[in-house]
Amino acid sequence: MHxxxxxxxxxxxxxxxxxxLVFEFRKAGLPLELTIVHADVTTLISNAGSDNREAQAAVFVKHLRQLKAAGCDVAAITALTGHFCFNETLSQSPLPLLSAIEAIDRYCEDQGISIVGLLGSPPVLSSRLFGQLRNTNCVVPKSNPEELGRDYLEMATSGVCSELTRQKFLNAGADMVAEQKAEAILLAGTDLALAFDGQSPGYKTIDALAIHINALLSLARR
Structure with missing residues (x-):
């Protein structure tokens, strides 16, 4: 599977x-055939911030056509923020498109997790993951969610997480567990690994990126 x-x-x-992907496919003893196209993160942030779904879907469809021409069999969007226009993109996609949010929803249901706390970009927080979680309830930080969203965008665009930003995310997760009965904190932004990798926050975290990778691996095993 490409x-x-x-x-x-x-x-x-x-x-x-x-x-x-390299690590998991090697561990599974499966060959990895992979093509990556580069999309512009500032365009995504602008379109997601203004909820311009058709414009961003057009960008993604152009890239999906490139992937189709490269021989790909299935595609994935490597940002949860990019899922704000998932349905609009899917309706025009020349390839099957594997949703990270659907995979997260299945994971939570399988694990018996009914309430998750969200950390991620401003559109992810304000829309509660674009309303695409069907079987899982979610809560968002009560204290300074706009500031946390801005911190996430700065981290995502720079690829760097300061110690101050790390502590903000860790504390926001702890607050959602203590005050809003979140059973786990969903790292609903694939760049949050910059803040959480190597940390012991004292609560369960769900790595959206890892779940998406496992969904791709499961598809390759069929």
Whole structure:
């Protein structure tokens, strides 16, 4: 199976997708055939911020056609923010498109998790993951969600997480667990690994990127 990724949104997440795909496919003893196209993260941030779904879908469809021409069999968008126009993109896509949010919803249901706390970009937080979680309830930070969203965008575009920003995310997760009964914190932004990797926050976290990778791996095993 030839996998196509729409990458660049942001760069750190794209690298994480690549590294994790290589590792997981090697561990499974499966060959990895992979093509990545580069999308512009500032265009995505602008379109998602204004909820311009058709414009961003047109960008993604152009990249999906490139992946189709490269021989890909299935494609994935490497940013949860990019899922704000998932349905609009899917309706025009020349390739099957594997949703990270659907995979997250299935994972939570399988694990018996009914409430998750969200960390991610402003559109992810304000829309509660674009209303695409069907079987899982979600809560968002009560304290300074706009500031947390801006911090996420800065981290995603720069590929760097300061210690101050890391502590903001860790504390926001702890607050959602303590005050809003979140059973786990969903790292609903693929760049959040920059803040959480190597940390022991004291609560369960769900890595959206890892779940998406596992969904691609499961598809390759069929």
């Amino acid at each position: 996998i196509g990724l729409i990458g660049g949104i942001g760069p750190a997440a794209t690298i994480a997708y690549y590294n994790n």
